[in-house]
Amino acid sequence: xxxxxxxxxxxxxxxxxxxxxxxxxxxxxxxxxxxxxxxxxxxxxxxxxxxxxxxxxxxxxxxxxxxxxxxxxxxxxxxxxxxxxxxxxxxxxxxxxxxxxxxxxxxxxxxxxxxxxxxxxxxxxxxxxxxxxxxxxxxxxxxxxxxxxxxxxxxxxxxxxxxxxxxxxxxxxxxxxxxxxxxxxxxxxxxxxxxxxxxxxxxxxxxxxxxxxxxxxxxxxxxxxxxxxxxxxxxxxxxxxxxxxxxxxxxxxxxxxxxxxxxxxxxxxxxxxxxxxxxxxxxxxxxxxxxxxxxxxxxxxxxxxxxxxxxxxxxxxxxxxxxxxxxxxxxxxxxxxxxxxxxxxxxxxxxxxxxxxxxxx
Numbered sequence: 001x002x003x004x005x006x007x008x009x010x011x012x013x014x015x016x017x018x019x020x021x022x023x024x025x026x027x028x029x030x031x032x033x034x035x036x037x038x039x040x041x042x043x044x045x046x047x048x049x050x051x052x053x054x055x056x057x058x059x060x061x062x063x064x065x066x067x068x069x070x071x072x073x074x075x076x077x078x079x080x081x082x083x084x085x086x087x088x089x090x091x092x093x094x095x096x097x098x099x100x101x102x103x104x105x106x107x108x109x110x111x112x113x114x115x116x117x118x119x120x121x122x123x124x125x126x127x128x129x130x131x132x133x134x135x136x137x138x139x140x141x142x143x144x145x146x147x148x149x150x151x152x153x154x155x156x157x158x159x160x161x162x163x164x165x166x167x168x169x170x171x172x173x174x175x176x177x178x179x180x181x182x183x184x185x186x187x188x189x190x191x192x193x194x195x196x197x198x199x200x201x202x203x204x205x206x207x208x209x210x211x212x213x214x215x216x217x218x219x220x221x222x223x224x225x226x227x228x229x230x231x232x233x234x235x236x237x238x239x240x241x242x243x244x245x246x247x248x249x250x251x252x253x254x255x256x257x258x259x260x261x262x263x264x265x266x267x268x269x270x271x272x273x274x275x276x277x278x279x280x281x282x283x284x285x286x287x288x289x290x291x292x293x294x295x296x297x298x299x300x301x302x303x304x305x306x307x308x309x310x311x312x313x314x315x316x317x318x319x320x321x322x323x324x325x326x327x328x329x330x331x332x333x334x335x336x337x338x339x340x341x342x343x344x345x346x347x348x349x350x351x352x353x354x355x356x357x358x359x360x361x
Contacts, residue, residue: 002169012167015178020073038194049220050210056202061355064230067186068214074161083144091215097326109154163327186236203351221301225308235302239318254320256332259289260339263316268303272313274358
């Protein structure tokens with residue numbers, strides 16, 4: 001087993017934490033543990049988003065770096081008389097990645113292991129084998145024999161259910177496999193940017209933010225942006241890696257290891273051209289690799305932040321990631337580290353004059 005260095009330990013702690021939308025406390029506590037030593041002040045908004053403030057020039061522009069705390073998961077909605085759990089997806093799921101997968105139900109009495117049940121192929125008609133199972137027909141088996149026993153285990157409607165997967169460094173140690181990269185990698189980037197700014201003379205006030213409820217509508221990004229009222233914002237998230245069999249370059253052109261993705265367009269936002277140009281000019285100057293992407297569907301926290309208050313120039317910078325919105329996803333450590341380096345260097349250049357030029361020209 002690979003010995004975990006300081007960065008890998010942080011990434012493991014972040015991805016191991018459980019937190020579907022509306023249940024982000026555990027993840028928030030982990031992020032706070034790692035970011036507080038690099039911050040002047042740490043607080044939350046009323047919805048639960050974490051805000052870590054780092055002052056360079058107290059009269060300088062306010063720069064927001066937002067990664068979201070929540071992960072896609074499920075919520076228990078019913079317990080039937082035989083002890084099986086019915087559930088609601090929380091965030092976007094494709095039914096084919098769900099059957100026979102292990103999950104953890106987080107209850108007041110502690111964790112309960114479950115599995116999303118599936119029928120053996122032996123009893124399925126040939127036609128049924130060709131059809132995906134509807135999510136509404138799925139259930140979770142926790143080994144209970146009745147509703148009463150399930151309740152004795154501590155399970156209640158409303159409990160969060162999270163995918164179970166162990167953080168894994170692959171044989172190629174640059175490749176990292178874990179649950180919840182979407183979007184604990186964004187939280188890690190926010191932590192490490194503040195870490196890199198420690199002891200430097202930056203011309204602004206930087207806010208590293210872990211937002212809540214991104215997967216159900218960018219909700220924490222909206223409330224935290226209204227609280228901070230930033231002058232410039234970066235949404236940091238996962239993006240689509242198009243380097244696996246079955247995905248064409250037309251669908252997704254980015255490759256893991258080729259640098260962070262600069263998002264030109266998604267369903268929530270057209271990226272701010274002035275900010276985009278500053279980022280790519282900085283990357284070119286410092287030989288930091290990057291790639292462009294445009295995503296017709298989906299969005300990031302930038303989508304809510306850029307239309308908060310009277311408008312905020314914003315850009316999404318993402319990490320090409322395989323198998324997102326499933327039990328486990330994979331990304332490349334170099335992309336993460338280059339994203340941290342790029343955002344840190346851009347922030348050093350975001351003085352009042354530069355921000356005004358970006359905003360008003």
